[in-house]
Amino acid sequence: MLSQWIENQVLLGAAQAAITLLAALLVMVLTIRLNLGLKKDILIGLGRGLVQIVGVGFLLTIIFSADLWVSLPIILAMITAAGFITVQRIKAIPNALWISLAGITAGAGSVILIMTLLGVIRQDLTSVIPIGSMMVYGAMNANTLMLERFFSELASHAGQVEAGLALGASPEQVVVPYARRAVTAALIPRINGLQSLGIVWIPGAMSGMLLSGENPAYAGFYQFVVSGSIFVTVGITVLISIVLVRKQVFSPAEQLLIRSEEKA
């Protein structure tokens, strides 16, 4: 209906965004009524989300025909932002920023690079940046989930961890069950995603290809490539991060540095 009234595509998008914003604000009003304390987070989320994604849209319009290497600083900026966003949630873990940057760079960076060099991701900016962003986003979420879960597992099992240390076990040995749970928690959404692909949801990449008239069978294969690559990214990210974070929660004398309620 809107498209009948507004011819300019950018203005049409702004009008559609305004309607979506209105619906989201209604949800915010509901959360205020229910005293959920989410008002600030929702407002920041909506504001940042709108400005950031429209900003990238304009940026892509400008650099549309630029060389492929331009995607490198953009992807690096995305990885850096992902590292900082992760740290906001996990302030208690020492060096969480460096761990996250290392994990996300190793996971997302390597997969984007290899897939682009192999030509699995089309070698142009309009493919590398959006598909790369999906990988960075997946890596960021999995990394945050993993670190948060690992920290809370250690804090709530500090007694068992210290019992293990007191029995002469190494930090690496005592954290095994908690590291396993944290990695599992981070991978499960991705495994669920793969299992439900096409049955429960048709993700954005395939939807976009179908809307632009690509062969549906090819779109299916390509969606699997994207989803599978995100799984590989997430796997590498959380495995690198867990190896790095294990050392951070213990002192050089192998003392648990996290102070739980029972220890305090």
Place this chain on the structure above:
Amino acid sequence: MSENYVSKNSSNSHPFLCVENLGYQIDEIKLLSDISFEISAGERVAIFGPSGAGKSTLIRLLNRLDEPSDGTVYLEGQDYRQIPPRKLRRRLGMVMQQPNLFPGTVGENIRFGPQAQGKLLEDEKIEALLSSVDLEGFADREVSKLSGGEAQRVNLARTLANQPEVLLLDEPTSSLDQDSRQEVEQTIMAILQSRGVTCILVSHDRDQVQRLSDRVLLLEDGRLKADGSTREILNA
């Protein structure tokens, strides 16, 4: 920083355990200050005092689960910071207030310490350890099915599996009901008598201190107020 205790004493007859000016503070709050004492091999010493005196903090420092802010501990003349932490913790076996057993069977828990150093504890040895804490035949039992007293005795056997030279007991019966408390205390007494192991017990229970120790270190407000025989200190 970590000189050898022997080098400071010309005599070779250094004490088994020597705590020297030990202090611990966290967030500017001093929890322990200037604690010094010596313990000979085979002694049974209680760290006694009101709650909040710093007893558990002191025993955690002895196991090096926390790092002293001041001073150090010498084990047979060697600064304990020179001993690899895992090796030190096997020598000074700690039994915590809560059993903190790992999910799984009793046998798996008892195997844990030796397994951490790559040794497999045979079933007969597990049974012998369980027998020493009056839990014969419990090896295959799930720890979630144990009573509080049984869990604490498994905890004791798990520590003994490492064959420690010193037993550090941190309020080992305070989380238990009266009956279980008696059971565990009797088990501890039997182990101390049969093994002659050096023991440092933290307790705020005057009667328990009387039954289990020969010597008392009285702690108040993070300072060592008195050090003497159990009778002398408790009757003062």
